Amino acid sequence: MSAPDARTAGDALGSENRAGEGLFSAKRLGRELLRSPAGLLGLFLVLTVAGAAIFAPWVAPFGPTEGDFLSSRVPPAWHADGSTTHLLGTDQLGQDLFSRIVYGARVSLMVGVFGVGLSLLIGVTLGLLAGYFGGWTDTIVTAFTNLLLSIPYLVLVIVIATILGRSLTNVILLFGVTSSPVFIRVTRGEVMRLKRLQYVEAARGLGATAGRIIPRHLLPNLIGPLATLATFEMSAMIFYEAGLGFLGLSVPPEIPSWGNMLSLGRRFLTTHPWMAIFPGLAIAVTALGINLLGDWLRDAIDPRAKEG
Amino acid sequence: MIGYVVKRVLESVALLLGVLILVFFMVRLTGNPVALMLPQDATLEQRDAFAAAMGLDRPVPVQFAEYMWGAVQGDLGDSLRRRQPNLEIIVERLPATVELAGAALLFAMVVAIPIGLAGGMRPGSWIDSVARGIGLAGQTIPNFWLGMLLIVFFAVELRWLPAFGRDGFSSIVLPAIALGFAGMGQLARLTRSAVLEVRKSDYLRTALAKGVPARTVSLKHVLPNVAIPIVSVIGIQFTYLLGGSVYIEVVFAWPGLGTLLETAIRDTDFPLVQAITVFISMFAIVIHLATDLAYGAIDPRLRIS
Numbered sequence: 273m274s275a276p277d278a279r280t281a282g283d284a285l286g287s288e289n290r291a292g293e294g295l296f297s298a299k300r301l302g303r304e305l306l307r308s309p310a311g312l313l314g315l316f317l318v319l320t321v322a323g324a325a326i327f328a329p330w331v332a333p334f335g336p337t338e339g340d341f342l343s344s345r346v347p348p349a350w351h352a353d354g355s356t357t358h359l360l361g362t363d364q365l366g367q368d369l370f371s372r373i374v375y376g377a378r379v380s381l382m383v384g385v386f387g388v389g390l391s392l393l394i395g396v397t398l399g400l401l402a403g404y405f406g407g408w409t410d411t412i413v414t415a416f417t418n419l420l421l422s423i424p425y426l427v428l429v430i431v432i433a434t435i436l437g438r439s440l441t442n443v444i445l446l447f448g449v450t451s452s453p454v455f456i457r458v459t460r461g462e463v464m465r466l467k468r469l470q471y472v473e474a475a476r477g478l479g480a481t482a483g484r485i486i487p488r489h490l491l492p493n494l495i496g497p498l499a500t501l502a503t504f505e506m507s508a509m510i511f512y513e514a515g516l517g518f519l520g521l522s523v524p525p526e527i528p529s530w531g532n533m534l535s536l537g538r539r540f541l542t543t544h545p546w547m548a549i550f551p552g553l554a555i556a557v558t559a560l561g562i563n564l565l566g567d568w569l570r571d572a573i574d575p576r577a578k579e580g
Numbered sequence: 581m582i583g584y585v586v587k588r589v590l591e592s593v594a595l596l597l598g599v600l601i602l603v604f605f606m607v608r609l610t611g612n613p614v615a616l617m618l619p620q621d622a623t624l625e626q627r628d629a630f631a632a633a634m635g636l637d638r639p640v641p642v643q644f645a646e647y648m649w650g651a652v653q654g655d656l657g658d659s660l661r662r663r664q665p666n667l668e669i670i671v672e673r674l675p676a677t678v679e680l681a682g683a684a685l686l687f688a689m690v691v692a693i694p695i696g697l698a699g700g701m702r703p704g705s706w707i708d709s710v711a712r713g714i715g716l717a718g719q720t721i722p723n724f725w726l727g728m729l730l731i732v733f734f735a736v737e738l739r740w741l742p743a744f745g746r747d748g749f750s751s752i753v754l755p756a757i758a759l760g761f762a763g764m765g766q767l768a769r770l771t772r773s774a775v776l777e778v779r780k781s782d783y784l785r786t787a788l789a790k791g792v793p794a795r796t797v798s799l800k801h802v803l804p805n806v807a808i809p810i811v812s813v814i815g816i817q818f819t820y821l822l823g824g825s826v827y828i829e830v831v832f833a834w835p836g837l838g839t840l841l842e843t844a845i846r847d848t849d850f851p852l853v854q855a856i857t858v859f860i861s862m863f864a865i866v867i868h869l870a871t872d873l874a875y876g877a878i879d880p881r882l883r884i885s
Contacts, residue, residue, distance in 0.1 A: 415598070418595060418598075419595060419598040419599065419602060422595045422598070422599060422861055422864065422865050422868070423599060423602070423857065423860075423861040423864070424819050424820065424822045424823030424860055424861065424864050425820070425823055426820075426823030426824055426826055426827070427822070427823045427826065427841070427856075427857055427860050427861070428823075428857075430826060430841065430845070431603075431606065431853060431857050432606065432609075434845050434853065435606060435607060435609050435616065436609070504719075507719065507720075511722050514722060514724075514725075515722065515724060515827050518724050518827065518830075519826075519827070519830065519842060519845075521845070534724070534725065534728075537728075538728060538831070541728055541731060541732060541736075542731075542732075542736050542743070545728075545732040545736070548725070548728050548732075549728075549729065549732070552722060552725030552728065552729070555722050555725065556720050556721050556722065556725070559719065559720040559721075559722075560716070560720040563716060563719050563720055564716075567716075
């Protein structure tokens with residue numbers, strides 16, 4: 273059989289698969305979303321946080337490091353000693369907590385988005401290589417995955433962060449690499465399952481090369497499971513970044529981030545608890561938004577996975 | 581079964597060796613371990629003297645061989661600041677961490693499993709909403725923040741429980757809740773969805789159809805089948821708790837491995853940091869192996885793959 277034939281035949285078989293791509297049509301997802309209150313709430317929360325991060329200079333009433341010693345440790349506005357100038361109060365340097373939280377969203381979202389992006393890139397590449405080609409590649413990739421997963425994750429992250437030193441790039445690299453094993457596992461497992469399915473075997477039988485099968489027949493089917501995993505990993509990463517900041521191991525202290533604020537707030541926990549409460553609340557709200565959106569996405573992509 | 585045990589044990593030994601190698605090179609990731617351990621204003625002479633004293637001026641393969649040879653014999657080196665073998669310091673702190681992780685796991689199981697079971701048996705009911713709510717809360721609330729909230733509320737405002745330290749039963753309540761919270765969420769989700777899965781099975785429908793009472797069905801048919809995934813998650817949870825305890829121990833000034841790691845990092849005591857990492861990973865690998873073997877003994881299907 274000549275090559276052009278293989279191409280058309282492969283596509284004809286692939287069309288059964290492409291019907292499934294309708295799952296990802298924006299129209300269908302939009303309709304689904306309107307019917308899900310939880311999904312809508314998730315989207316609203318995520319957009320709010322993202323909006324705050326992007327438009328921080330316009331949203332925040334003060335600069336993130338604009339301190340006024342005369343108004344340090346002001347409690348939140350609804351407190352008897354509070355003032356409406358500082359909605360959520362101020363820290364020990366007189367910096368406005370609300371403004372710092374708004375700017376802090378930038379660090380969290382950058383770590384979440386770029387960290388997950390890097391993890392996806394590494395995970396999908398290695399997972400595809402291991403799952404599709406098997407053999408030695410698979411042995412090495414699997415050994416690497418198991419090894420990274422055998423060290424308790426938070427300990428691994430803390431130790432590497434200590435060694436690399438405090439910078440945003442380092443934090444993103446750190447989470448991108450250490451979170452990749454989960455993406456490798458999911459991709460590898462899916463690819464090993466998919467490559468035995470008839471439509472892939474048929475495409476291969478008709479002479480399609482790996483360079484054609486992987487992007488056309490395998491990758492589209494990976495979008496569903498990877499999208500869901502990516503949302504949950506993103507909220508986990510935002511947690512872990514804040515945790516590192518809390519220990520004083522994430523971005524440098526002069527950068528306003530939720531973790532750095534928590535680390536500072538902890539020192540004033542018994543006397544000025546709001547300094548730790550509000551940045552933590554920002555993390556919880558962001559994580560809630562991402563998780564609600566992720567739950568909805570999982571159900572929308574694979575209705576069988578629906579819980580209850 | 582013997583083949584399965586041998587295979588799993590060998591895999592674990594390989595992982596242990598892998599961890600040892602990884603940690604050795606991790607500390608040398610920046611290429612200069614001396615710079616990590618000394619203050620920035622140390623002079624060149626001080627650096628050289630330090631490197632010589634620590635044996636860091638020798639070729640890396642020699643250092644590596646010595647490190648591996650020591651580790652295999654149970655020698656994890658000496659602490660930089662404390663002038664004491666690392667293993668000795670770690671073993672001293674281990675009970676506090678195991679106690680905390682155990683209490684957290686217990687808390688998670690006691691709350692999550694009954695609620696997850698009840699929720700899964702009656703989808704859509706109020707108890708099911710509680711189960712789903714707990715599941716979501718566990719994923720959304722950072723444990724170190726929860727710990728601080730618990731301190732503010734129960735220790736500072738209400739003065740019911742101590743905020744810091746390890747002194748009797750009352751001191752473990754708050755840290756155990758904070759540490760176990762995420763696991764509780766995960767377990768509730770898992771139990772619930774496992775029950776939902778079992779409910780769809782033919783054998784359950786048959787049991788109900790032939791008139792077996794609902795309570796008997798729950799206990800004899802649902803629970804054993806749900807127990808298998810739960811046991812495996814508990815093994816994974818324990819590993820997670822060992823890591824998560826670093827934050828919680830710092831929040832509550834709990835004198836375990838977590839606070840030890842934090843102080844070691846602050847003191848730039850890298851030999852100790854390295855030893856703690858190796859030790860915790862080793863501990864996790866052994867627990868994982870034990871769960872897998874227990875699991876293989878319960879469920880013969882697992883021995884094949």
